[in-house]
Amino acid sequence: MAENLNFDTLNTPGAVFFIFGATGDLAKRKLFPAIYSLYREGKLSEDFAVIGVARRPRTQDEFRQDVYSSIQEFGRYRSDLNAEWDAFAQHFEYKSLDINDIDGFRELREQTEQLEAKYEIPGNRLFYLALAPELFGSVSFNLMKGGMLDGAGWNRLVIEKPFGYDLESAAKLNEEINQVFKEEEIYRIDHYLGKEMVQNIEVIRFANAFFEPLWNNKHIANVQITLSETVGVEERGGYYDHAGALRDMGQNHMLQMLTMIAMEPPSRLLPEDIRDEKVKVLRSLRPYASSEEVADHVVRAQYTKGSNGSKELPAYREEDKVNPESNTETYFAARLFVDNFRWAGVPFYIRTGKRLPVKTTEVVVEFKRMPGNVYLGQKHSLEPNLLVIRVNPMEGLYVKINAKKPGSESEIEPVAMDFCQSCLVGINSPEAYERLIHDAARGDHTYFTRWDEVATAWSFVDKIAQSWRDNQGPLENYPAGSWGPQQADALLEKDGFHWWPVNGQDEDKVIWTKS
Ligand SMILES: NC(=O)C1=CN([C@@H]2O[C@H](COP(=O)(O)OP(=O)(O)OC[C@H]3O[C@@H](n4cnc5c(N)ncnc54)[C@H](OP(=O)(O)O)[C@@H]3O)[C@@H](O)[C@H]2O)C=CC1
Numbered sequence: 094m095a096e097n098l099n100f101d102t103l104n105t106p107g108a109v110f111f112i113f114g115a116t117g118d119l120a121k122r123k124l125f126p127a128i129y130s131l132y133r134e135g136k137l138s139e140d141f142a143v144i145g146v147a148r149r150p151r152t153q154d155e156f157r158q159d160v161y162s163s164i165q166e167f168g169r170y171r172s173d174l175n176a177e178w179d180a181f182a183q184h185f186e187y188k189s190l191d192i193n194d195i196d197g198f199r200e201l202r203e204q205t206e207q208l209e210a211k212y213e214i215p216g217n218r219l220f221y222l223a224l225a226p227e228l229f230g231s232v233s234f235n236l237m238k239g240g241m242l243d244g245a246g247w248n249r250l251v252i253e254k255p256f257g258y259d260l261e262s263a264a265k266l267n268e269e270i271n272q273v274f275k276e277e278e279i280y281r282i283d284h285y286l287g288k289e290m291v292q293n294i295e296v297i298r299f300a301n302a303f304f305e306p307l308w309n310n311k312h313i314a315n316v317q318i319t320l321s322e323t324v325g326v327e328e329r330g331g332y333y334d335h336a337g338a339l340r341d342m343g344q345n346h347m348l349q350m351l352t353m354i355a356m357e358p359p360s361r362l363l364p365e366d367i368r369d370e371k372v373k374v375l376r377s378l379r380p381y382a383s384s385e386e387v388a389d390h391v392v393r394a395q396y397t398k399g400s401n402g403s404k405e406l407p408a409y410r411e412e413d414k415v416n417p418e419s420n421t422e423t424y425f426a427a428r429l430f431v432d433n434f435r436w437a438g439v440p441f442y443i444r445t446g447k448r449l450p451v452k453t454t455e456v457v458v459e460f461k462r463m464p465g466n467v468y469l470g471q472k473h474s475l476e477p478n479l480l481v482i483r484v485n486p487m488e489g490l491y492v493k494i495n496a497k498k499p500g501s502e503s504e505i506e507p508v509a510m511d512f513c514q515s516c517l518v519g520i521n522s523p524e525a526y527e528r529l530i531h532d533a534a535r536g537d538h539t540y541f542t543r544w545d546e547v548a549t550a551w552s553f554v555d556k557i558a559q560s561w562r563d564n565q566g567p568l569e570n571y572p573a574g575s576w577g578p579q580q581a582d583a584l585l586e587k588d589g590f591h592w593w594p595v596n597g598q599d600e601d602k603v604i605w606t607k608s
């Protein structure tokens with residue numbers, strides 16, 4: 094059936110939401126709490142149902158109890174839950190099913206039709222695959238064979254990352270899914286695109302007269318994107334040791350953030366127009382031509398034993414389910430260039446790592462310095478202006494400008510104009526998963542990644558991975574709890590820049606005046 098797009102309205106149309114992987118970690122920590130927040134905020138219409146699907150047996154009551162506990166533990170509105178629980182819980186059902194079992198899908202179809210009749214749901218079905226990626230193809234196929242796609246309304250497939258391991262595997266996966274779902278029915282999650290401040294990048298850029306005209310290589314010296322995490326690999330050692338930081342964070346979240354910073358203004362604010370502009374940025378990324386270039390532009394490293402000040406932290410190779418001789422990177426930093434007229438010559442520095450001292454996601458846009466030989470520049474070493482976009486966990490904006498030191502004749506010092514959004518909105522800022530589930534249910538693709546974006550990002554990343562596979566470029570070490578290897582600093586120093594301190598970094602060590 095043709096899609097009826099209504100993403101201008103707040104309410105989702107009536108639909109059944111299927112959570113495949115309903116007994117898993119993602120469902121517990123993110124998906125159930127997100128659905129409750131949408132319900133609590135009146136964004137879900139009353140005619141909705143949720144069917145949790147996984148193999149292990151659960152009675153309806155046990156499953157509802159799981160949902161309750163998950164919202165109690167992770168939900169934004171946990172304190173309101175008891176008053177609304179009975180009304181909310183009756184929308185939830187469970188189906189024990191192995192995704193390879195076609196008969197199970199036929200039973201699921203009956204269960205779905207009963208719920209659709211009960212809530213007068215017009216046959217709209219949203220399938221959220223919170224499953225290992227190896228299962229995506231089979232689920233899609235069995236949904237079709239089991240008659241789950243024959244309803245009267247739309248069908249949408251929401252898929253978690255990772256979408257493949259490299260371009261080849263991603264293309265194969267895409268082909269499998271495309272045998273069942275059309276591109277416009279597929280919603281590939283990159284949860285960073287659901288974050289408030291990542292979505293705000295567009296507004297900051299295109300709704301402000303003092304940023305838009307300066308957003309190019311004439312005025313911007315470099316851009317720095319940092320995604321630092323304090324956690325190690327926790328229970329995900331098996332997955333992570335296979336993936337590493339480049340695939341886990343680089344191919345998706347970091348490149349997606351870069352596209353938001355670098356894209357041209359779309360001609361219309363429609364999903365395809367925005368995604369067209371984003372994919373053009375990915376296509377303009379200068380590929381590394383050789384392993385030497387990779388070694389010159391990309392630093393990889395792994396954490397060794399260390400400490401976070403109060404606790405000893407194990408080395409990566411000592412983590413659960415990690416190969417004790419692993420050469421997987423837990424950190425990488427890279428210098429990228431977007432080869433188009435707007436960005437020619439402007440380096441984009443990106444870095445991410447586990448077991449760094451601070452959990453933070455920030456974008457720093459460093460503007461070019463004022464000319465040194467005129468007016469104030471003659472007497473002072475003026476600092477560059479910075480625009481800092483704080484994404485996570487603090488949300489806000491920070492602009493660094495030069496101003497006269499109060500009381501002095503002519504001393505100039507850098508001062509900050511700091512807008513702390515999270516100080517105002519606090520924990521009530523919607524979670525990324527709330528926005529994304531809401532958008533998918535309304536048929537809005539804007540903040541989901543289209544296949545050509547995914548493919549182009551993989552083809553860029555694959556060259557780095559290939560070079561590392563061929564053992565080109567050393568694997569550096571950094572102690573857990575530190576800011577990563579010195580080589581990541583050298584990457585910027587070669588160009589006359591340095592990493593600006595991120596939020597939460599020890600202020601004593603902040604060097605605003607480093608030249
Ligand atoms: N957890 C997180 O924070 C994040 C997860 N992701 C992605 O989300 C997906 C799910 O992750 P996560 O929840 O952590 O994984 P878990 O291992 O915790 O959960 C996997 C789920 O899949 C179900 N399952 C496994 N095999 C089958 C099968 N043959 N038939 C039916 N159900 C099956 C399991 O239930 P049962 O054993 O009962 O069958 C379980 O509910 C993965 O792709 C992951 O990469 C992405 C970003 C963050």
Ligand SMILES: O=C1O[C@H](COP(=O)(O)O)[C@@H](O)[C@H](O)[C@H]1O
Pocket residue numbers: 322341342454485
């Ligand atoms: O996708 C992933 O993201 C998380 C970090 O997400 P955040 O929203 O907490 O910043 C990361 O820990 C994980 O390894 C990766 O798979």
